[in-house]
Amino acid sequence: MKSVLIVDDEPGIQSFFLRGLTSRFDLIETAGDVKTANALLERCHFDLIISDIRLPDRTGVEWVTEMRDKGNLTPVIFITAYASLETAIEALRVGAMDFILKPFRLEQILAAIDRCLETQQLRRENFVLRRQLEQHLEVGGIIGECEAVHSVCQIIRQVARMPSTVLIEGESGTGKELAARAIHELSQRKGNFVSVNCGAMTAELMESELFGHVKGSFTGAHQAREGLFAYANGGTLFLDEIGEMPLTMQVHLLRVLEEQRIRPVGSNRETPIDVRILAATNRELVQRVKEGLFRQDLFYRLNVLSIRLPPLRERGQDVDLLAHHFSKRLSGELGVNALPLDRAEIMRLQAYDWPGNVRELKNVIERALLLGIMPSQCLAGTPSGRKQPVLKEEALLLEDVEKQHILRVLALEDSNKSAAARQLGISRKTLERKLNGWALE
The missing domain is CATH 1.10.10.60 (Homeodomain-like)
Known part of the structure; x- marks a missing residue:
């Protein structure tokens, strides 16, 4: 559902936009001054603002500058009948996406809107892709034929289209992020899938990363920035290693889950969001609660439904299936021949305990391909898997x-x-x- 806010003190201009933009937006709101516009912004989220430069209570440039300082980064298109080079420069300086002179035709406005929304979407998609490349995220489906994996896949199919939070549990390397991605892909949510490692940041950095910040809110905050919740709006936010989240951040997260609103660091304005939360942990959260390291109320809020991913040592014949899958995929990526995995070699791999689970198996196969040896030669320990x-x-x-x-x-x-x-x-x-x-x- 796309929404637009029109800010202009001329009733004729407001009527023009109300008639002309129904094909582009599901919600169109109008305001004749900044005070009314601010009240509307407090009430709901807008994908775009179209504003006159000259408004009764202040200029559009002053208003947008104030919004940016408060952390509101909604894209803006300025319209004006009093054009000058200085005005255009000021409009672009505060981050306006376009600058249109009155009188204008509907086709001009529609073209500017399409460019603006497309640019905004590309920015968000590029941000998510950069994060994925930086974090070396694994992409692909869940592979397995054992009963435990079939059960996990069935649960994922059942819960994917529901809005409930899901807690994914399992040892390190079992594929918790793959399960989260599968839930997102099957959910048909149109927004992005955004992943964040809760164990890799301090509480202060995490607050800024998740909620964004306004200009000057802390040392080094030279400009306002949206947080990961904003980039995941309409989609899914995956909180990996949730058991490592600092207690102070747990309080903030609980509030967001209950109210579906976020507040950027340094701002006094809250923004409504539509984000589904998926969380994962390799820790026993019940024990963390007992130790006072995890809030009990947050645990119950996250644990609406839990999915346990089985370790590789419990997946029987899946070692065979995964070994051949990784051998075929990685050999193509590396430009070498696939490994000749005969029955004896598979039995040696199945006898190993795989403490690093699927991730360790993938690494072993890649190492064997690079060195031109058999995977079992890359294992540390005896064929039984017990390290001797x-x-x-x-x-x-x-x-x-x-x-x-x-x-x-x-x-x-x-x-x-x-x-x-x-x-x-x-x-x-x-x-x-x-x-x-x-x-x-």
Whole structure:
């Protein structure tokens, strides 16, 4: 549902837009002055504002400047009968998408609106794509033939079109983000799928990332910026590692879930949103609640429905299916021949415990393709999967054993230091100090 706000003190102009824009917008509101326009903005979200430069209570440029400082980044098209080079420069400086002279034809307005909305959509899509590239997000379907995977897929199909929040649980590397993406794709929500790792940011940075901020709200905030909730409007926001979210942010998130409104950092204005929340965790949230590290009310609000993704060691023959899938896909990407995975090799892979789950299997297949060896030769341990390290005599020192174990866990977590530190039960600072000591930073 698209909406537009027309701000002009001429009734004839208002009537012109009310008649002419019904083919482009489901909701058209009009205001004759800034005070009325602000009241409408407090009440609902608009996809576009078309405003006269000269208004009774202040200029359109002054009003839009004030809106931008408060964190409202709604695109604006200015119209005016009093054009000058200085006015046009001022309009563009405050971020106007277009500048149209009166009198104008309906075709001019419709063309400007189409350009404006298309540019805004491209900006949001580019932002999401950049985040996906930066985070190396896995893209693809959930692959598996075991009963546990079939059950997960059935639940995803059932809940996808519902607006309820979903909590996805499972060990690291089981494909929680793939499940979240599948829910979004089947939901038919038209907005973006936006992912954020709650364990990778401080509370202050996370608040700005999620809700956006206004100009000057903190040191370095040189301009207003929309948050991830705004980019996910009409779509899905995936909160990965929700168990690591700081307690102060948990309070803010609970309020957003209950009221469906957000407030940018430094702003006193709230904005309505339409975002579906999906959350994932590899921690026992019930235990986190008992330890006082996770709010009980937020847990119940997120846990409307939970989906547990099974670890790879519980998926039987899926190791065979996944190994061939990764071998075929990665060999094409790397430009090498697929691996000759005979029955004996598959049995060796199935006997392994796969502590890193599907992610570890993918990494092992890729490593084998790069080195030109069999995947089982890349596994650390005996065929049973229980790690029985065979160390050289000089490597029997405790420090060497510790080093091998830490590097192993770091490799399983794709060099993600925060995740590796959590698995090891140490702080990230401790981990970085050890890596620096080994000159492996």
